[in-house]
Amino acid sequence: MSRSVVCPRNAKSTVLRIIHRALLAMIGSLVVLPTSRAQDNAALASDSDFEQRILRVVNGLRPATSGRPMTLVDRMNELHVPGVSIAIIHAGAIRARGFGHASIGGPPVLPETLFQAASISKPVTAVAALALAQAGKLNLDGDVNLSLKNWKLPANSFSAQSMVTLRRLLNHSAGVTVRRFPGYAADTPIPSLRNILNGEPPANTAPIVVHHEPGAQFEYSSGGYTIVQQMLIDVSGKPFQNLLEEVVLKPLGMTHSSFLQPLPKNDAQIAATPYQATGAPVPGGPHTYPELAAAGLWTTPTDLAHFALGVLDAWTGRDTSLLSQATALQMLTPGFGDYGLGFVVRGRSPHQRFLHEGDNAGFLSSMILFENGDGAVVMTNGANGGQLASEIMHSIALEYDWPDGRP
Structure with a gap:
């Protein structure tokens, strides 16, 4: 039928x-x-x-x-x-x-x-990020930590070589970790966004960090889009779902x-x-x-x-x-x-x-x-x-x- x-x-x-x-x-x-x-x-x-x-x-x-x-x-x-x-x-x-x-x-x-929609969420998120960049509220090619207020991407030897930028997060070339998220089954504690970013319980994935030189290669990263989520919240001052x-x-x-x-x-x-x-x-x-x-x-x-x-x-x-x-x-x-x-x-x-x-x-x-x-x-x-x-x-x-x- x-x-x-x-x-x-x-x-x-x-x-x-x-x-x-x-x-x-x-x-x-x-x-x-x-x-x-x-x-x-x-x-x-x-x-x-x-x-x-x-x-x-x-x-x-x-x-x-x-x-x-x-x-x-x-x-x-x-x-x-x-x-x-x-x-x-x-x-x-x-x-x-x-x-x-x-x-x-x-x-x-x-x-x-x-x-x-699973990862088809990513292009929808990207449009929102680009709209804010177009309005001058985000810099596509600036250091993401300049836009992040309530959490910062930890600096290390890889990020010292080249900046993690919004553009690189959107096109999966920022060199950050966590390829995909398994989600949380019913009756499982749901972590905060900060828990997920830091890889802290009850998050079920590793910390989101830079582990390759940014801008050097393609590496699919759902973790990168989670950084974008925090950026959009911080810049807009609105809950992510309301902004989208x-x-x-x-x-x-x-x-x-x-x-x-x-x-x-x-x-x-x-x-x-x-x-x-x-x-x-x-x-x-x-x-x-x-x-x-x-x-x-x-x-x-x-x-x-x-x-x-x-x-x-x-x-x-x-x-x-x-x-x-x-x-x-x-x-x-x-x-x-x-x-x-x-x-x-x-x-x-x-x-x-x-x-x-x-x-x-x-x-x-x-x-x-x-x-x-x-x-x-x-x-x-x-x-x-x-x-x-x-x-x-x-x-x-x-x-x-x-x-x-x-x-």
Whole structure:
């Protein structure tokens, strides 16, 4: 069973709230009412086209282990992934569809079902940091300790060689520790941000320190984004989740997104349950991630699609209310390897694209957007969801004729 929703990319947030509440059955979809019969006919034709295409996508997955196409349902069963939520971005519209269940034996996945975005939190955080830098409140290339007030990055022989800067934290070249965070299971004490930064109990990760010369190499670091979290709090004087709501989520109409960890009860009722690779539920339900900047976003594929389009609009200069075009160009310029300031950036114009993946306990996700405005977001509630998301993305790439036929 699936559920779908359609959102025009330029709808106001009040309209988006109405759209997000409206749900139709498997072959149904929703559009904002057009103003003329010609527009009505065009919308219906577009919906019909999407329905045909999404059916081909979900019936044409090609696993590496099988030479024959397989259905999404079959692959979900094989990989023990109970639920999948997909948003496809094409021709100026976002069309979303849910498949499977938010929890085994529970409600179906709907377009507004919440999933943990995991590391896709990082580009959202990066946009907020760049917005503050653009406003003159942060220095992309200054010593981060000049912006940090309530905690300082310990100096050592590596930081003496070169500065740790915001730019280097965002593009993972600052040489700092802690690659990823495992989160905190239910009934586990939750550490403060200072506990996490210092690696003090009840934190379950090591201290965040410089262990390579900054600016010398790429080394993925979720710890680096936790330093950014402290910087944003110190510079703005606001709780991180409030700042991100103000600077990114609300302006982009991301009405089903939140950095609250754990989720409030009302939101938890519409959130997916995470599952392990064996198909068993993650004990106690979703882990809590106080490392908000690196892994703390709860969201939907539709909201992430709006986010990606907001970045694209800034990059192309179409709409610079989120970021200036110059700032967006910096964000989407690769540094070491193919990592920009928050996103992985691949390809060359006219086929350049930006993307990111996420991996929290029982939640795997993937997003991509090409410079021509085509893209997709896939979110799952299974530990094997990364493989499934990759197969779905490949099927979408073939159906929508993405460059090279792949993400």
